[in-house]
Amino acid sequence: MALSPLVNNQLATDSRSLDNLKLQAGQKDPAAIQEAAKQFESLFMREMLKSMREATMKSGMLDSAQENMGTDMLDQQFSVQMSGKPGGLSDLIAKQLSRQMGVPETPAFETPSTLSLGNRMSGVLPGKSQGAAPASATSTTPVKTTASQAAFVQRLQGAAAKVEQQSGIPASYMLGQAGHETGWGKHEIKNANGSPSYNLFGIKAGPGWTGKVATVTTTEYVNGEARKTTAKFRAYDNYEQSFQDYAKLINQSPRYANARQQTGSVVAFANELQRAGYATDPSYASKLSKAINTTQQLQRNQPWRGVA
Incomplete structure (x- = not known):
């Protein structure tokens, strides 16, 4: 569910781009919740930078539409880069969203898009x-x-x-x-x-398995309820x-x-x-x-x- 840097930048300036992210987060996907929290923090940071610039006195000599556009784009980049840091606002937002939706919190609220841009583009x-x-x-x-x-x-x-x-x-x-x-x-x-049995991963012995088998009682979840059942597992x-x-x-x-x-x-x-x-x-x-x-x-x- 990792979003591309282009989408991240768009979210910092266009609140309409959050609609799809809100929908994904509403499906109780931990990764989507974390990404949504990061983008909300990015929007907050951009508005804060905008307010700080508006409060700064200007001479007016170099004011122009081009300069304002450049400054806005710079703030956009800053807001994206400052968001999603460990222990930041996005962690608090993600925790709150997880509690409200009843989703178990994931460690450190790690974002799926952790590979560098070059690696993700080249595979x-x-x-x-x-x-x-x-x-x-x-x-x-x-x-x-x-x-x-x-x-x-x-x-x-x-x-x-x-x-x-x-x-x-x-x-x-x-x-x-x-x-x-x-x-x-x-x-x-x-x-x-x-x-x-040396089976470390709980891999079951299906119809195609011809090796050794260990039969044990295990716990399976049916419609969210834990039930005991007997199953055959692979042995090594x-x-x-x-x-x-x-x-x-x-x-x-x-x-x-x-x-x-x-x-x-x-x-x-x-x-x-x-x-x-x-x-x-x-x-x-x-x-x-x-x-x-x-x-x-x-x-x-x-x-x-x-x-x-």
Whole structure:
């Protein structure tokens, strides 16, 4: 749902361009709410700059329509550049909108359009980082972490980094999702004899699966209500196979085509996975974003960051 810089600039000067954004935000999409908040802040900043200029005394010697137009365009650019900063007015607006709509707040209110203009236009993703997340994808807000989360990430970092090199999916995204799906290793799917299935992502064994299977009781959401059900899940020989199978699913299934185009943004990636139906939990995107941000915080703070 990322808007182009041109649309952002238009929103700073033309309130009619907000109509579509308001409609999207009204659909309870966290990414749209964040973008709407940013644009409202941009409009506010532009009006503030306009008022400040009007309050400034002018000599009148150089006043002209061309100068006024140039000044207005400059204010437009300033308002866009000053909006959407962490801890700014847009965060407060987004939080208020989320509360009013009953939408779970996403960490740091990260904007989907975090790739640079050059990258988005050319389709080039940020360079791989041996397991560390792209710089543009990380949250600047500190996340509280635990010893068990650190141990989980450290234990699987090598396998995730190896699969990142093969697939292009950031290791932090895979580790965060694995952490969320397994309760950071506390609730991994087990075989009937109690041995590990090595299934970190809750991938079910569909009709086309010919490998090993683990049958367990799980929670599914039907019409927003949690229900217990028995399901068959894929089983592997080791954790690296689990990462490989997950990456294959994301990169090769048309269902997740939009998600694999959003590896530059934690929030956008999580939202696209939820839209594609990866999980039935209505709050899945918000929970997944938080888990990925937790992994990125651990990667930034630990000496084993990026070690394969």
